[in-house]
Amino acid sequence: MNKFILIILLTFSYANSDKYNHGMSKAIDLFKTAESREDFLKASNFFYRISQAVDDNWLPGYYYALCNFQISLKEKDSFIKDEYLDKSMDLLSPYDSLGVYQIDSLALSEICALKAIVLSGKIMIDPMSRGREYGMLSGQMIEKSMLYSSGNPRPYLVSGQMKFYTPAAFGGGADKAMPLIEESLRKFKSFYSLEFWPDWGLEQAELLHSQIKKQ
Structure with missing residues (x-):
């Protein structure tokens, strides 16, 4: 019985991993080929959905924030620019309380560098x-x-x-x-x-x- 449960859990884990990898590959392709505001918005929404499904991984939120920064650059209205930059910071802020023992030091370095970019947008x-x-x-x-x-x-x-x-x-x-x-x-x-x-x-x-x- 225990062996059967373990097999089910491993199968579920691999299925989730495959779904995540496929989703991230597609979203990153959207991001890297994006040119217009609408392109970045599409990529941003894709990353946001992944971030909500995989809340223990910093990468979807990172790219979501990076997309929103790009969208802010393409907006003309200052209020809307601020809104997108605030969305970026909101998704990055939870990582403030994490230490190196919880997340790789390079990941924290990347997150801080992106925060600097978002703040420069402000x-x-x-x-x-x-x-x-x-x-x-x-x-x-x-x-x-x-x-x-x-x-x-x-x-x-x-x-x-x-x-x-x-x-x-x-x-x-x-x-x-x-x-x-x-x-x-x-x-x-x-x-x-x-x-x-x-x-x-x-x-x-x-x-x-x-x-x-x-x-």
Whole structure:
């Protein structure tokens, strides 16, 4: 009897695993080929459904938040931009209370780097009134991301992007961004992504590096 129950449980587990893998593969394909607001919204909804079905896995929520950030960039209304950024933070916030013993340190690094991106989106809505508050919070997230995983290239890329688009009078500029982008590119050379884990950023780093060199 116990052996029969074990077989049933294992079969159910494998079935769920196959369903998750299929769903994530489809959702990530939607995300990587997305161009329009509607494309990202479709991918976002797909990731959200997966996140609700698999609540012990951080990846669907991560991609849901990343999709919402992309949607916010394509919105014109500031209020709607904020709504999508808030949705991103709402799904990422539960991971604040998790320690390395509960989730991989690289996963925490990726989550913190994404939070920094979402916070930078908040700044872009109104740089004059939000720059100081959200700039500090975003910087804290970048520092935490680097601390959790020194080999992760994405926090260096995010930091470099923020420096590049911050006026020199406020501590930014191309000269401040270049070392961070170069460090990001160095880390991309040896970085390996697990299946479904974040693997974006290399093209952005190369593009910004080329742009800075031309200045």
